[in-house]
Amino acid sequence: MTTTEIPAADGKGLVKIGQPLLRREDEPILRGEARFTDDVPIPGALYMEVLRSSHAHARIRSIDTDAARTSPGVVAVYTGADLAGEWVGQIPVLIAPDPAPLLAPRWGPIATDKVNYVGEPVAVVVAETRARAADALEAIVVDYDVLPAVVSPEDACTDRVVIHDELGTNKAYTWEVVITPESVDAAFADAAYTVKQRHIQQRCLPAPMETRAVCAVPDPMGGGGFTLYSSTQMAHLLRTLLAMTVGVPEQKLRVIAPNVGGGFGSKLQTYPEESLCLALARRLKRPVRWVEDRSECGVAMIHGRGQVQDIELAADSDGKITAVRVHLLGDLGAHCKLFTPGIPVIGGPFYHGCYDVPAFAITITSVYTNLPPTDAYRGAGRPEATYAIERAVDGLAAEMNMDPAEIRRRNFIPPFENGHQTVCMVPFDSGNYEPALDQALELAGYEQLRKEQADRRASGSTKHLGVGIASYVEVCGYAPSRMMAAGGGKFSLWGTSVVRFLPTGKIVVTTGSHPHGQGHETSWAQIVSDRLGVPYEDVEVLHSDTAIAPYGVLTGGSRSLSVEGAALSVTCDKVIAKAKTLAAHLLEAAEGDLEFNDGSFNVKGTPSRALPITGLAHTAAFDAHLLPEGMEPNLSAETTWDPPNFTFPFGTHIAVVEVDEETGAVALVKFVAVDDCGNQLNPVIVEGQVHGGLVQGIGQALFELAAYDDDGNPLSPTLADYLVPSAAEVPSFTLGSTVTPSPSNPLGTKGVGESGAIGSAPAVINAVVDALAPLGVTNVIMPASPMTVWRTIQAARAAAPNAKENGR
């Protein structure tokens, strides 16, 4: 689609669901006019800078802050011990591996006696300017008693060094799902083919374009409350958690997330700096602000991924998968943040992918290490699961010398429109996996690519062509409270929305979602324009301010449209129902005789006698004496919506790479993504989400690694060393889609925020391995950097000097 040709509203200013629309929030952002947290002018604000641990594991013997205290412009210097009295509770864990017991260490916003990762806060300086605070930070001297660091999760398992004395072990939990163990064992015993692979999900930095920023402001009117600005994905939940941990009563705290420049899950969190700014504003009775350095962001923010995956497949002689067995080792980092222990568990039931697998077993052990905590990062558990199963399925295809498209076709769960209970008892909503594969193969020119590959191989070229397929199914729409609780959720997250008709016929929508790049202002206005038949430009969407918006738990897990957007759709229905009662009353007709089209009610067959809903809104507000007996004035409604089920998007991605045998360089020459996110509200936003997700997954596959040395020192905290791909590193994407509506919500949508990041990494690595198969290569670890690929080729040559050139 050419975005320059996207039409706007029709002649009446109406837009429809499904219509491509440019995002209304983009122009101020692109012009540089949009304000982010650190741009918000706060007169009299003090600046906080945080001194962070330079050791991965150490006891704090003493901290000398004398020189810093007398440094010019410094207002206060605090250590963890100085602030111990500020905290009334610990940040809770919101998804636990139920029912397995979770061993979780105590931790606070700032270390007191011990540090457990490089980057953990140990002291803060508050000064009149940021530069003064940064200068004073250098004057603080911390005397550490350095302890041996636990950097790898395998090492953590040995308990050679136990990080948290009070736990007595580094193991946080072991969680198992075994569906009829005897059937798994029997399947492996009877298998015609088996595959056994180990995969490493390297740690990734979320690296949002806007780093975090916080500003805590005491109520300038003297009401005793606080306003906290934060670059967060969860204004309301942040308020609740800060109330519980810093002790500011929840009703006295207003949290505002202004424009937020990306999060990818990293801002789905309660961070030390939020607690610190709030506590210091309370203590110093002045606004306190902080902004994260880019290089600070790599150590002070959660990391993504961090797993070691052992996966085994059993298959019969036709290539039908008969069992999947997985052992997962999760690297939680130094302690549990909100969702840390739950991330491996969320992915757990998805290790059979989109395949009909009769026997399944997974064991997840998660451990603490002396690295920053891991937590939700675009896909949160599902990219990891998809990677393992899609690599293993390719391994099975190679084992059987079968086309990787064919092996998938043979194993897909058959189409279903209204529910499929998986082997893990997960109630998939709707799915039809083969058409997405077919479309992807078609768009990629798969047959032609295989011919080119064969020709290339025959020519003896050192530039190897590889084609990689990945099919996926994932879970979105986090909300259904009963299912969340059954899955280990320690909180509920429903959708909320309020629609208020103003007397002039304009509409204000408030929503519980917290957009940070998703385009909700456009999408929510689009839903209202379509449902109520009012001009798109007449709908204002407000959000992300706890004083304005209804409680919305968080924006993440691709949940907004299918939960918060669905709540808005339900609210629109309520508004229409009330307006219809009023219209029937004014038209002296029966409600059943009325129809509602493009924003007007009329008696069926009598289009000339029409009452526009905007006029009814005016009547309901200012001519309330005309309302039927018992009807409340104003045309407004609100909804808190708890959906019946999750949603389960799916699709197939195909990567085409060229690998330079001499240098190990991988060039991504083509990428096809066919995603089914159910009904599409706005195809422009769907494409944008897919593009971003693809680059993120390609980043994990080829570029990104949060590297640490053996002592737990970060080797890639800056963007010079942590390689986030740009547009120059990826080809122009070829996108397709199929549409399988979800029965889980009234919009029939599934969610598309993470799909791109889920299918892309395994597609790319499958392509790299496919390219190098003639050289005897069977696996390449992520990121497939040139050096890694080159070494893998050298190792394969050494292992099999006469590797046959036999294609796959």
Add this chain to the structure above:
Amino acid sequence: MISAAFDYVSARSVDEAVSALTEHGDDAKLLAGGHSLIPLMKLRLASPSVLVDVGRLRDLSYVRDTGDEIAIGALTRYRDLEINDRLQADLPIVAHVAGLIGDPQVRHRGTIGGSLAHGDAASDMPAVVLALDGTLVARGPRGERTIPAAEFFCGFLETALAPDEMLTEIRLPKATGAGWSYQKFRRRALDWAIVGVAAVRNGRTGVALVNMGSTPIRASAVERALASGSSIADAARLAADGTEPPSDLNADPEYRRHLAEVLVRRALEEADGAVTAQR
């Protein structure tokens, strides 16, 4: 990412810059495009107490034909090199490489003199100037002197410039119609080279390496082998001779040595191909 405090002097002439350097000695640093110095300062890896800004000396931004040579003002920005007609005709490798450095923002700010004076082994321009056998012109309190490129890069981020000297001009012999190649091996378009190779075949063959040691270096063994009639493939095998390549996340020394060999071979083949194609 907040630099330590510093004083700022805006120089209105080279003489003013040199006298500021003379006055403040080692505590002063020249600021040109700022794309090497400012990041170091923000990370507090460099904390000069005085910055002498020469970025406004527009009279040091030029590309001049001086007969056998092209003279380039030290404060000429990469973008101006990239689009310069004179360079495209007589020293196309310089225009081409200028267009490969960093991203458009960097190319519109960064200067050739700033890059050379910084002396980073991972930068592109030093290798090009080495391969071309250029000459650098410096001005100090005792006047002007010229330094052959081969003698300019002394150690890690260290050049032959004295603390009170300023690089003012780069003189490069014309290579009109010569075969040339620049191989920049990197993972992303905006990155520094993991290994880079500049090759110019113009009667003699000049080959220089990027990021293969603590300084920008000549691949002298390769040059000698070619001069004594070795094939390209044989000469390329000597690419890493005498080098002590660094180790980082992208490459360890063994891989860098391997890359140097592959890239020198490709550079020489491309340089030959270019000559052949022109004939």
